[in-house]
Amino acid sequence: MRTGSLYTGWSVASGCFLGILVMFGVSYSFGVFLTPIQRDLELARSGVSLIFSLQTGVIYVAAAALGIAADRYGVRRMLAFGAAAFLSGVALTVLVRSFSGLLVAYGIVTAIGLSAVYVVSYATVPRWFERRRGLATGLATSGLGVGMVAVPSAAEVLIGRFGWRPALLSIAVCATAVLVVATRLIRESPAGLGSDVDLSGEFPDGYTEAAPFDRTTYREELWAVVASRRFALVFVGWIGVYATIFVVFVHLVAHAADLGVGERAGVIAFAVMGVTTGLARIVVGWLSDRVGRFRTFVACSATMAVATFALPVVDSMVGLLVFAVVFGSAYGGNGALLSPLTADLFGRANPNAVFGLVSLSFAVSGVIAPWGAGLIYDLQGTYTLAFLLAGVIGFVGSGLVALAGFEPTPSR
Numbered sequence: 001m002r003t004g005s006l007y008t009g010w011s012v013a014s015g016c017f018l019g020i021l022v023m024f025g026v027s028y029s030f031g032v033f034l035t036p037i038q039r040d041l042e043l044a045r046s047g048v049s050l051i052f053s054l055q056t057g058v059i060y061v062a063a064a065a066l067g068i069a070a071d072r073y074g075v076r077r078m079l080a081f082g083a084a085a086f087l088s089g090v091a092l093t094v095l096v097r098s099f100s101g102l103l104v105a106y107g108i109v110t111a112i113g114l115s116a117v118y119v120v121s122y123a124t125v126p127r128w129f130e131r132r133r134g135l136a137t138g139l140a141t142s143g144l145g146v147g148m149v150a151v152p153s154a155a156e157v158l159i160g161r162f163g164w165r166p167a168l169l170s171i172a173v174c175a176t177a178v179l180v181v182a183t184r185l186i187r188e189s190p191a192g193l194g195s196d197v198d199l200s201g202e203f204p205d206g207y208t209e210a211a212p213f214d215r216t217t218y219r220e221e222l223w224a225v226v227a228s229r230r231f232a233l234v235f236v237g238w239i240g241v242y243a244t245i246f247v248v249f250v251h252l253v254a255h256a257a258d259l260g261v262g263e264r265a266g267v268i269a270f271a272v273m274g275v276t277t278g279l280a281r282i283v284v285g286w287l288s289d290r291v292g293r294f295r296t297f298v299a300c301s302a303t304m305a306v307a308t309f310a311l312p313v314v315d316s317m318v319g320l321l322v323f324a325v326v327f328g329s330a331y332g333g334n335g336a337l338l339s340p341l342t343a344d345l346f347g348r349a350n351p352n353a354v355f356g357l358v359s360l361s362f363a364v365s366g367v368i369a370p371w372g373a374g375l376i377y378d379l380q381g382t383y384t385l386a387f388l389l390a391g392v393i394g395f396v397g398s399g400l401v402a403l404a405g406f407e408p409t410p411s412r
Helices: 008-028 030-041 045-073 075-093 099-123 133-141 143-162 164-185 215-226 229-259 263-291 293-313 317-336 338-346 351-358 360-380 384-404
Strands: none
Touching: 008 030, 008 045, 008 075, 008 099, 008 133, 008 143, 008 164, 030 045, 030 099, 030 143, 030 164, 030 229, 030 263, 045 075, 045 099, 045 229, 045 351, 045 360, 075 099, 075 164, 099 133, 099 338, 099 351, 133 143, 133 263, 133 293, 133 317, 133 338, 143 164, 143 263, 143 317, 215 351, 229 263, 229 293, 229 317, 229 338, 229 351, 229 360, 229 384, 263 293, 263 317, 293 317, 293 338, 293 384, 317 338, 338 351, 351 360, 360 384
């Protein structure tokens, strides 16, 4: 990098920050829309939860294909596609009046747009950083925390004044404008900076750009990763780890209402969790570059599981806030290290495809966990068993990821 100039990677990280803010701000605000949609369509809670489950599944299933497309056609084009698909999906959502229509519009079309935003925003930053990879991805992914604070809070106000449909459309229009800015900030890789730019400060061992796209080589490299035992352990481990997140984020607001402290208390706890996770991503990301990114990821994942165990005994506003701080901090450290973990374990080659493929694990937990928790509630009238099961599964998942660290790096 030139002396006295700001490294372009930080501009890329800023664009990814905006993309992550939109993707998770919109997706995780579903808990605020859950009760209004349930009342409007007269559905069971498990039925409404299925909308989120389908959307989550589509986001991460589509991520595999869209990651490959991003490697092939470029991250800017993919992000622009995501913004257009997202806005189209929400526009269709506010027009439909049936449960099946919502499943298609919000569960599938909107999800495809969010999937493109997700892949680009997470997988691009590690390509630009090595020495400060944890810090850079921590800063970028802190957009999740901002989104968790801003979008659900705005949604609650807008729903109260105008109803859930106008509220969702208003949020989507603003979010699309943010994605337009993100598209201008994001660039492909440091190779485009030119030979006169010194990258040794970020890449002490030298920066090596991936070879030009070759379909056969590309396929062989991906297969070497996907067929490895290390990939399998990470994949299954992430299914367990993220069961806790999907259960908590979808059902926390409704759980707060059931406790008698009110939905507003749940929204406040959700916002506190957002602030906490945003700050933790920066701090833990910076710290992980010094103490080890892999061990930090495992520790944060296990802490999330332990916190979920405690949620059934929380019965007050204070308890919800304590839970929000602990869970949010652990989730912050975990989320900051998702893409660095894949880069550290599997290398920087084909980053969008590798990250998209391992993210299929989120589709499994995202489809099953929220719906399963809603079903348990419908059957028992309480979330106790759902939270306990999520904690157990999350703890097992953390252990599987830990085992992946002992496996050899896949040969390409």
